[in-house]
Amino acid sequence: MKQAAAAASDARTLVGSSDSYIFLSEIGRGRFGTIHRCYSPTRDAFFACKVINKSLLSDPTDRQCLTNEPTIMSFLPPHPHVIRVHDSVDSPESLSLILDLCLPITLHDLIVSEDRLPEPRVRRFMAQLLSSIAHCHAYGVVHRDIKPENLLLVRGGRRVREDNDGDRDYSYDASKVGEDFSAEEEEFEDYGLKLGDFGSAEWLGEGGMAEGVVGTPHYVAPEVLRGGGYGEKVDLWSAGVVMYVMLAGFEPFRGESVEKVFEAVCRGNLRFPTRVFGGVSAEAKDLLRKMICRDASRRLTAEQALRHSWVANGGGAGQRVVN
């Protein structure tokens, strides 16, 4: 690791509040800035540095997103499936955030490349997503923009060898997602995911309500579109839509224009075409109905969804994997 960083020693260095970081290659671009891979010599570790160019933030909503993201992310205690802000540097021109380094692909890229995902894999991703949402809600934070583009992928969790009797017997440790592997461990065969982009998030506290039409058309909950106050359950609706998209390869509520999509969302008429859902279990469809439920008071909470039999009997963190 150190040689790679030394080779780039003439590269730009960012001095943060707790460390300094050497900029390496660019790994992505958003509307307001760039993401670089960077290296901390003191910690001998790689991070992602998101540099937001303040001159590109023309309207008040964009400026609000800029302040929201670091404030809310720094407030949340670390969680294995939530992108963590390790450091930040604010200047009149830009805001730089030092984040967990993920792979430069999102769940959206994975769904596009694989068309749709097999049910056991969807179950594993949903266990991770629901546990990240439960964590945010436990601290009074509603994300408001859960969608595959905001779910970054990391190398799989690791499988820790549990016995030495020659059997391949492992336990899946979700807390180790994205870390390096030691000789006693083997890489889990799938990706892990991390929830990012807290630009639309809001701190509600206990039982508080949010307002305003925030989110992404295909994923937004009907109560957001109806106007008035809404609570943290909007994230469960969006997570249900993410689950549907992983299984089907398309969104449950569609239309030729944004207005038509909104109308379909408000009708909330959930269908399971046999062509794609014929092979999907009744339990998975039951969970989808309980998450993509128009009546927010009857919709499951993140904790209840984690305890649903489809998630709890096989896909959750701490799951035992036996080959």
Ligand SMILES: Nc1ncnc2c1ncn2[C@@H]1O[C@H](COP(=O)(O)OP(=O)(O)OP(=O)(O)O)[C@@H](O)[C@H]1O
């Ligand atoms: N922590 C990270 N680790 C690795 N790659 C990342 C990380 N954050 C972002 N990226 C990559 O950079 C791309 C751009 O991310 P960024 O958050 O700036 O923009 P965006 O959310 O895609 O767009 P916008 O900010 O315009 O809504 C992502 O699609 C991803 O490929």
